[in-house]
Amino acid sequence: MTAFLVRRLLLAVPTVFGVCLVVFVTTKLVPGDPLASLLGPLATPAARAELSARLGLDEPLPVQFGTWLWNVAQGQLGTSIQLQRDVLDLVWGAFGNTALLAAAGALIAFGGGLALGVTGAFASRRPPRWLASGLSFLAMSVPQYSIALLLVVLLAVEYPVLPAGGMRDPIAGGGAGDVLRHLILPAAAVAMIPMGVIARMLSAVLADVLAGEHIDAMRARGLGRVSIALHALHNALPSLLTIAGLQIAYLLGGVVFVETIFSWPGLGQALYNAIAARDLPLIQGGVLVIAVSFVLINLVVDGAHALIDPRVRR
């Protein structure tokens, strides 16, 4: 088990390196002349050369990448063009809020996905099975921004039971209960697609497991319905984990839309504003942090997978 974890950890190193490379390359894709955009078209050649040397733009690309990587490793993600503040500070401040939203979303997605998937696989009558699979299909197809708007219109505008946006009430708010009230709608919106996908895949996996020989053998040994269902779930867990790991990506991607619509002060909203302002350092910082945390989450998922399935551990 330890050997497996160490190996998996080592494998993550080149992945993180690659993630950095991709983010760096996207900065170099930007069309147009970065010097001209900073200095204006009328800058003298001398001024251009001076700035170019100062920004390291006269170095060969690999050297530039090395320098950039060294800075990133030290936590220097640059300065936001729009806000003129350190990108790491900005990103770090928003990260916690996004993590809260993502965690709440993951909770809803797994809980709902589990309930719908289990109903779809185990319900002995047709109507609940159909209802479960229909609901998961719709959930899987609904864009985060569509459901977010629908929730706002329904539960914040037409029947104002929950706040339409923000994270804390400016007058009365600040407590945990207040944050929770603000959290419900965005978490539900961000959870919708992952919940649908998890439910559908879980139903399919459970159906496969239930048709398997060892479940059949358990019936032949006289095990009860409940204990067979639990066994089937246990056997579906590894696949469920793999699916869930992939779905976290959707969750983390979805926060961009949902935070924007609900004015949730997280990385997603920061990204939206950065895009509007063409604030490239902030865009890259945000993308980098989310991608690296996704890599770490997948490490945890792999570890859990190995805990459940002895065949993976070697």
Add this chain to the structure above:
Amino acid sequence: MAARPEPPPSTERPRGRPRRRPPAALTAGALAVLALALTAALAPLLPLPDPALGDLANRLLPPGSPGHPFGTDGQGRDVLSRLVWGTQASLLAGVVPVAVASVLGTLLGVVAGLGARAVENAVMRVLDVLFAFPSVLLAIAIAASLGAGLVSMMAALAVILVPAVARVVVTEVARLRELDFMQAARAGGAGWPFIARWHVLPNIMPAVSVYCSALVGLCVVLGAGLSFLGLGVAPPHAEWGAMVDDLRQYVFTAPLLALLPAAAIFLASVSFNVLGEGLRRHFDVKSRYTT
């Protein structure tokens, strides 16, 4: 004898693939997608107001107003007309990137699957890196770098879909590689281009095309999402995602308006997903891969 009792296959069954009625999902999905395509194609011919023409005297009319059945937006532009014209961009954003990605991804996947170990490992490592990004974020990073516009948006979507397709192809090819007929073809001295063309492609096509069809719905959603973020179609053009972003500011004054384009994207997404599900059932491909 099989351990699980199943009705043994009948010898009276006609030879070849049994003729099946196409699943209801396939028919329904195909009809819905056809309706979308017709809407997009006929937009210039329909008697609709100019989707880009504003009329500040008649801004934010509610749905059901005379002359504007779906109302008008913040600049007084006809929402129905913009929805109809917006179909074009959404279909393009859904179909083109998937088409490009399925060709490139299949190419990459087959080369990785049939090539030397080192090639396969190299390709898989690169795919791992691309998979480390939540797809929306990678698309945002690329589209933000390339600048706004339909073309750069479609390019960004294609880039994020290539690894997804390639991974499915690599998995399918690896599964195929172990089969006897492939080993026989290799032992018989067939070169890899021949094997790829005559043994691999025909066998992976059902799974890969079903997977790709399932990607279209996702791609519609992502494309509209990029436009929502201001990375897609430039403002004067009608596009659903941009409309959502534009109309959501009036959510308290005209809540229904903002829901219209949001619903349009949802309907397009459901249509393509139903079609994909229908194809999956028709070709009897198991849903092994998540989109």
Add this chain to the structure above:
Amino acid sequence: MSPLLEIEDLTVAFTAGERTAHAVRGVTLSADTGRTTVVLGESGSGKSVTARAVLGLLGRNARVGGDVRLGGESLLGLDERAMSARRGRDIGLVPQDPGGSLDPLRRVGGQIAEVLRAHRVRNSRAARRELALELLSQAGVPEPGRVARSYPHELSGGLRQRVAIAAAVACGPRLLIADEPTTALDMTVQAQILALFQRLQRELGMALLLVTHDVGVARLMASTVVVMYAGRVVEEGPAARVLDRPAHPYTAALLAAQPRPGIPRGELAGLPGLPPSATAEIEGRCALVPRCPYAVAACSAEPPLLAPVAAGGSAACPVPWPDPVAAPGAGARTR
């Protein structure tokens, strides 16, 4: 006294849409304590379905007719709960593939203990664990302590089958059903597993119902042989008589069939063609008619009935056909 297991005129049909597959078309057989009944037949003869019908494990779209009695009690009328209580406790099943019959994610010791818990054989966890070790050792598992802590993928095929057998006999069933228990194993391991069955049957005093396509296994194990073809019993009787002096052309062909080059898979020497499919309509005639070189008009006119054979048992072939021992040169039965 009547035998422990009595199957009487059992029919099983599976429906899928408009199609109906008749897997078992009227089977009568019995198995008794201390004896081994071997059901012999090719793939698709309905032998496994018959065995699983005893356990009531045929699934929702199976229609079952006739009667199955265990110790005089009819099993077909029982509800799922009552049937489930008998599975594993009164009737044990050893499935074909030892790899597939164990949960890959759990240690095998726990899987045996779980059967004990389901049937409340021991009430404490420690007692169950102890009994599981005893069962493993009874099933001839070396180092039962180590094996109990292993996962299925860490064990060899033979060892896994021993574990599956230990789980099947954990609650001391009166009847043990083994469905092709050695087909997935190596030749040497096969012999060991069959010996284990013989020993367990002696020690636990069970009736053994063994389903196989392997004439060699039947020779080694059977007290009684029941030969099935197309969902019907074509011949049954004491093993020595059926296997040495078959009274039905199909049995004779089956005994004569050795895998050899030149004969397509699925075809038997002297019996051209393949068995009828389960969806075929064969009521009112002998199922072997299209293939049988001795068929006469009467074979297509009336359903074949099992009639007593002089040397013991019965066979469903009223036509006088050349005796295999008297006429060793006859095409159908070259040994």
